[in-house]
Amino acid sequence: MTNRHTSDADPPPGPGEPEDVPLEFAAFCELHRPRYLSYARVWLTEHAHAATAVQQAFAEIAVQWRELLTSPNPTALAWQILRGTVAEHTRRETPAPDRHPADDDLAILHYVVGLAAPEIADVIGTDTASVAGRLRRTMLHEASGW
Incomplete structure (x- = not known):
């Protein structure tokens, strides 16, 4: 019998991502990463810089994940983390x-x-x-x- 939850079946974590993440967090990242990256690329035209900003945002979201889940609107708080992280990487007027x-x-x-x-x-x-x-x-x- 195979265990579909073994680490061999999961893709390796991205740079800066924790290795053992809750399934809900992994699903959240999977859902939002493309949109977050598209947003970041508007402000950070260099793809690598945008990817780094999004990765840092997800790392911060991971740190706060349990607290986010107990908030009334976890998605809104995660978006604020992303916005703040992207803003740190830009010099917005x-x-x-x-x-x-x-x-x-x-x-x-x-x-x-x-x-x-x-x-x-x-x-x-x-x-x-x-x-x-x-x-x-x-x-x-x-x-x-x-």
């Missing part, structure tokens, strides 16, 4: 006072990465209606500046 950086993130996820509102809601840990409304507001704000 301070946004205009009437502009919220999270709205810029929504625009990036929608217009650059190509995610629909439900997918964005899944990535950042919020509801679809909120994402759709904030995207409309961002689009109107941009249109008024033209």
